[in-house]
Amino acid sequence: MLSFNSSNQTYSNLDDHELVRLFRRENDQNAFGELLNRHQNKIYSYIYSMVTNQEVANDIFQDTFTKVITKMDDTYNEQGKWIAWVMRIAHNATIDHIRKQKRFVDVNSKDDADYDFYDRIEDTDTPDAQDNMEFDEAKTSLMKHIDSLPKEQREVVMLRHYYEMSFKEIAELTNVSINTALGRMRYALINLRKMFDKENGKEYQYAERG
Amino acid sequence: MTRKTEKNTNMQNVDELCIKYVLNELDPSERLLVEKAMRDDENVLIEIESLRCTLRKLDQLPEVSPPEAISATILEKARQHAEAQKRVWPVRLAWGGLAAAAIVLLVFGAQFINYPESDLHQAGFATEITPMENAETISDQPVLQASNLNQMQVAPLAKTDPWIDKQNILRINISYGPNGEVILGTDAASTANAGMLRPVEQQQMNTSYPVMRDIQLTRTQR
Numbered sequence: 315m316l317s318f319n320s321s322n323q324t325y326s327n328l329d330d331h332e333l334v335r336l337f338r339r340e341n342d343q344n345a346f347g348e349l350l351n352r353h354q355n356k357i358y359s360y361i362y363s364m365v366t367n368q369e370v371a372n373d374i375f376q377d378t379f380t381k382v383i384t385k386m387d388d389t390y391n392e393q394g395k396w397i398a399w400v401m402r403i404a405h406n407a408t409i410d411h412i413r414k415q416k417r418f419v420d421v422n423s424k425d426d427a428d429y430d431f432y433d434r435i436e437d438t439d440t441p442d443a444q445d446n447m448e449f450d451e452a453k454t455s456l457m458k459h460i461d462s463l464p465k466e467q468r469e470v471v472m473l474r475h476y477y478e479m480s481f482k483e484i485a486e487l488t489n490v491s492i493n494t495a496l497g498r499m500r501y502a503l504i505n506l507r508k509m510f511d512k513e514n515g516k517e518y519q520y521a522e523r524g
Numbered sequence: 525m526t527r528k529t530e531k532n533t534n535m536q537n538v539d540e541l542c543i544k545y546v547l548n549e550l551d552p553s554e555r556l557l558v559e560k561a562m563r564d565d566e567n568v569l570i571e572i573e574s575l576r577c578t579l580r581k582l583d584q585l586p587e588v589s590p591p592e593a594i595s596a597t598i599l600e601k602a603r604q605h606a607e608a609q610k611r612v613w614p615v616r617l618a619w620g621g622l623a624a625a626a627i628v629l630l631v632f633g634a635q636f637i638n639y640p641e642s643d644l645h646q647a648g649f650a651t652e653i654t655p656m657e658n659a660e661t662i663s664d665q666p667v668l669q670a671s672n673l674n675q676m677q678v679a680p681l682a683k684t685d686p687w688i689d690k691q692n693i694l695r696i697n698i699s700y701g702p703n704g705e706v707i708l709g710t711d712a713a714s715t716a717n718a719g720m721l722r723p724v725e726q727q728q729m730n731t732s733y734p735v736m737r738d739i740q741l742t743r744t745q746r
Contacts, residue, residue: 350599363588375590376598480549493540496547500539506581
């Protein structure tokens, strides 16, 4: 829970537009604090679910909000939702990171059926044991299954779940058609279903549509 | 389209409709179609229910909070940015104030440029246009000279409603002499064949016919 000196009750009653206006025009840092408090969990959860590494997620999250603070005057025009603008920055930062990492993938590892790309990203600093435990708790089997999805399917699932975006917005953000975005979501759900069933020891015979 | 291709296309369409139905991306008429298909085809019903079940499990996805240290760092950056903006804006306001003052001076100063008739006459300018008996070359007319300016007095601000007299349009007959000199004539005979206004670009130096110009006067009323 963030704490800053302000009448939190007052700020919590304001909507995002009003808080943004207060920060931009009156340099009210407490208004920004309220915005951060409101949306940080969803943004961080999305970033973390995509990179599944705490240190990397911290860096991307911090970079995202540094850009938000410095570029709000230039690139946010208060027409659309502020959170949608921030999500776009977070998404782009996450994808840029993933692309950079992919350039350094060991070619030989592609032959390994158990290869998990994200296992190869090692922390430079060993995290605190307490932090590890907390993140392990958070990292449920669901998250592990989502980890296993192809990046494009994971992206659609996370954008839909954490950002509550429509498929039109997801399609625009990921530069695909709406039908492609829907198709990726469908395959993601089918793959997740198979993983859950396998985990539960159930094997369903899905009737083939003749 | 072959039967197999048609079947595959239909299945693809059904798959699309199923996922759209589960995700509430269908319009009402399409929803009715899918609900009918669910009643008619058990496979469609199973597909939709299993997709729904998986989707519900996603609700269990945890929300992960960032470390407090990271949030504190971000808040500190916001504070520093707000402080820096507070220092920048007074400077901007100062420059803006100077610019505004300069504009006010220019506009205010322009109001004083309003010459009274008596001063113009004293300076040697004709204040009324009278038809000339004979056409005179332009070189014989009094012209604006630098010495005349000293005799002008700046009049106090007057009412500046523009006056346009559509009935008393000055017509000037512009013709050219044998040596290319410009000859102006305002007498009735010269202006008898007044024609339509011609664009300036059509003016020719050595025309055999006079070029007519219509000039409408405006003046400042006191």
